[in-house]
Amino acid sequence: MNSISSKRIKNHPFKMSPIVAGVILSLGVIVSGCQDPKAVTAKSVTAAESTTNTEQVVAVNYAALAQEIAKKYIITDGHIDVPYRLEDEFENVADHTEHGDFDFPRAVAGGLDAPFMSIYIPARLEKTGGSKALADKLITLVEDIVKAAPDKFALAHSTSDVKNNFAKGIISLPMGMENGSPIEGDLANLKHFYDRGIRYITLTHSKANHISDSSYDEARPAGGLTDFGKTLVAEMNNIGVMVDVSHISDDAFYDVMAVTKVPVIASHSSARHFTPGFERNMSDDMIKLLAKNGGVIQINFGSSFISQKAIEYGKLRKKAIKAFVTANNLEKNSVEIQVFKDEYKVNNPYPYSTLDEVIAHFDHVIKLVGIDYVGIGSDYDGVGDSLPTNLKDVASYPNLIEGFLKRGYSEQDIAKILSGNVMRVWQAAEVYAAQH
Template identity: 80%
Template sequence: MKQISAHISKNHSKKNQFKPSPLMVAVLLSLGVAVSACQDPNAGVQSAAKTTETEKSVEVAVVDQAQLAQEISKKYIITDGHIDVPYRLEELFENVAEHTEHGDFDFPRAVAGGLDAPFMSIYIPASLEKTGGSKALADKLITMVEDIVKEAPDKFSLAYSTAEIEKNFAKGIISLPMGMENGSPIEGDLANLKHFYDRGIRYITLTHSKANHISDSSYDEARPAGGLTDFGKTLVAEMNNVGVMVDVSHISDDAFNDVMAVSKTPVIASHSSARHFTPGFERNMSDDMIKTLAKNGGVIQINFGSSFITQKAIEYGKVRKEAIKVFTEVNKLDKESAEITAFKDEYKIKNPYPYASLNDVIDHFDHVVKLVGIDYVGIGSDYDGVGDSLPSNLKDVASYPNLIEGLLKRGYSEQDIAKILSGNVMRVWKAVEVYAAQH
């Protein structure tokens, strides 16, 4: 009996030498391989060997996805609908043709990320609508972009059309198309629209953080026009005729509806995300708006800023803002004082910012695709425009391969990813070019 018991015990021990990990179990089950103990005394060893091979296959698949992501980033044009380089350099100039200490964009990082056509945002602060100087600043920032190209013609080129984007891509040169963030520089004169078209502006975000002479803003409680102004409606129609894309990011919901009623061409949301994940945040687009945008043939370009991606980041911002307000009032301090700066720094240390993840960002792409299809979503990172709020693994323009790899893991095909990277936006831009040529 002792010998029999010992034999049974020995076999039992041998079977338990193999303890599959949860990953192994999932993979084996998906392959139809039993994970339970087998009658065969050698089964444990055989299963372990098979599992090791399977684990290696999984590891190779992961590596292959990362490699494929890199290849895709070089194979297809990558456009980004909104990068705030010009205004960043207006505040602190750096040579973006070389590696820069600050910011989210420079040439080496753009090359690493496979970025080919970042729209340079000609951002105009909302305050200039009242004080004046919008047009002058816009012209100054456009000249800055032109100078970047002049100083490094082997690295950058201006691009006024989709054909030039494709031509530059073939040459291995990064295109710098331009979009104007805030239509304030139009200054109520349609002649200025033609002026800025001639200078290279290919989309206009109708307003920014405050209502202007064109449109109400999603950020502004005051809604004097109840949507677009009369001039705004005229401007949208003329943008169609001239060949400037209409950008509905930043505008109010009512203004969006007005744009949809007026525009004869597809429009873009150059840097907005899905309101589904941030209820009540009008700056993002509701499901109904995304459906209307898709029906129009337009594209929503997902903003990477954490506060555009998760409700948690929005709530953090509200609480932090209130804490700063209370500290300022209690201590009767000036908003620009050193004490306020120190308080803000200390607050971040004690209350770390809840950065969104790469997966959180991809959730927005998924949501749009499930809602309206693959043809109506693109990239509008808002690099250099959202400060220190960028998600993990998407911190600068070197990060597009991370996004691509994430999309591959979600099951997106190479063809689908190519549409997200540039195909959808290029389709809209070409449609705008064709309409303008006919009118």
């Protein structure tokens, strides 16, 4: 077990009660084929009752082990949209918050240790200007969170920082930039944002920019990466900023793979195998090439990334809203439209994905390329009210771990998913940059 400071134990209370200890001991006896001495006198118990009791023992044991694993290992999450959420409506995330998916108490409950704070930049700023200014403002916001609660949060500019903060029982707040628009065509800005703590850049977002085409944008002016984008990827390698291929078009992904000298990440993407035609997720061929390069795909929890059913629901809802607006000649953002949206959801309940469906994406990647190339990229605070059952906020990571345990994943495999794989890629970026 990793060494855990007394402070971390205080922040992450886990006491092995006699009942839980007994349950774990009982499970060990059952698995080994031996009888529990205390159970020998229970000859009058029926076979059905015995089976039921055994199932209950197994269920309780998985939950207990999941909690222990969540506290034993570093848990990273590649993409949490806290900064932009707080820019829109500020709350003190050092305490319990009324809104959102992330705050300190819930992070502690879930065992979360290194959530990458997403410095999200809306695509519209590529044309209107202001990308760099907003990025700097959001980075300062993250720094202010740390300054206001240094006993709870710390910045993390390296893998060593994450490990050191973990040993102290403090949650790391590494940062990644979602949308490379703030680079504004100037490589000096790459150095500027590296110095401010940015450790990955998602090259674009929902629209093509001066770096890359977007998977969401029908316009593909560059046919992949722009010439500047190719230069930027090489310089990101040299300086130690991970390249994030989430959001970019398929052609841009293959351009990245042709240029990069180090492993890359998909900070919050899922498997296209389950959502055919949804380019925002990664195809099997892309996942194979990502793995061949040593990279990691971090699974997005949003239901529309997980199931085709949720995607189809979204299409039908959008069509219904458009028809309602047209029929009633309404202005954008009118009260009537919001009322219609609310009523639509009541009459047509959203098909939330399940925990099992999320784990199926992990399973698919692992069966395809192995355990070393997958991680967590929940997109908490970024996908609105579309999160799966049992994965509603950052307190939910033990539920995910329990699901892995029930599917037969070893503790060592789970540790790789929780942080080992991403830390390996991040460290590879650090080593390459040190040499160049």
